[in-house]
Amino acid sequence: PASSAILHVVDGIYTRMGASDSIQQGTSTFYEEMNEASNILQNCSSRSLVIIDELGRGTSTHDGVAIAYATLHYLLKNKKCIVIFVTHYPKILDIQSEFEGSVGAYHVSYLSTRKLLQISDEKMGISTETEDLGEITFLYKLVAGASDRSFGLNVALLAQVSR
Numbered sequence: 001p002a003s004s005a006i007l008h009v010v011d012g013i014y015t016r017m018g019a020s021d022s023i024q025q026g027t028s029t030f031y032e033e034m035n036e037a038s039n040i041l042q043n044c045s046s047r048s049l050v051i052i053d054e055l056g057r058g059t060s061t062h063d064g065v066a067i068a069y070a071t072l073h074y075l076l077k078n079k080k081c082i083v084i085f086v087t088h089y090p091k092i093l094d095i096q097s098e099f100e101g102s103v104g105a106y107h108v109s110y111l112s113t114r115k116l117l118q119i120s121d122e123k124m125g126i127s128t129e130t131e132d133l134g135e136i137t138f139l140y141k142l143v144a145g146a147s148d149r150s151f152g153l154n155v156a157l158l159a160q161v162s163r
Contacts (some may be wrong), residue, residue, distance in 0.1 A: 041079075057088075
């Protein structure tokens with residue numbers, strides 16, 4: 001959570017977060033996600049704050065990237081609102097070149113206990129060194145730039161998913 005923020009007066013705060021469905025009504029999580037995104041695109045204005053978390057995750061990666069990119073592009077070009085857009089799709093970063101100076105990328109910083117691992121395959125006669133990040137500690141602090149790796153397995157371990 002932020003300790004403080006300075007924003008101009010907004011006419012609305014629109015969010016698309018989390019996963020939900022309405023199976024009893026015959027609608028999937030992906031449908032609900034698209035319905036919420038559509039509502040935001042139709043109703044927000046240049047004076048709105050829009051927060052979208054992981055749009056497009058309910059479909060294939062290719063379709064998800066296309067949906068996420070198109071939605072963010074529309075919000076920036078047509079609505080010109082303040083947007084916080086959380087995504088795990090690296091391709092979305094390409095949008096920075098079109099909206100230079102208006103779009104920034106950030107990620108949560110971390111500490112790691114890096115160690116070199118020796119990997120050998122005696123049958124193939126190969127030996128190589130690779131770097132293992134070891135134990136990860138998330139710092140819950142935003143820093144500039146895109147993350148250089150994924151931490152899905154580390155988050156699973158934090159959630160105590162068994163190995």
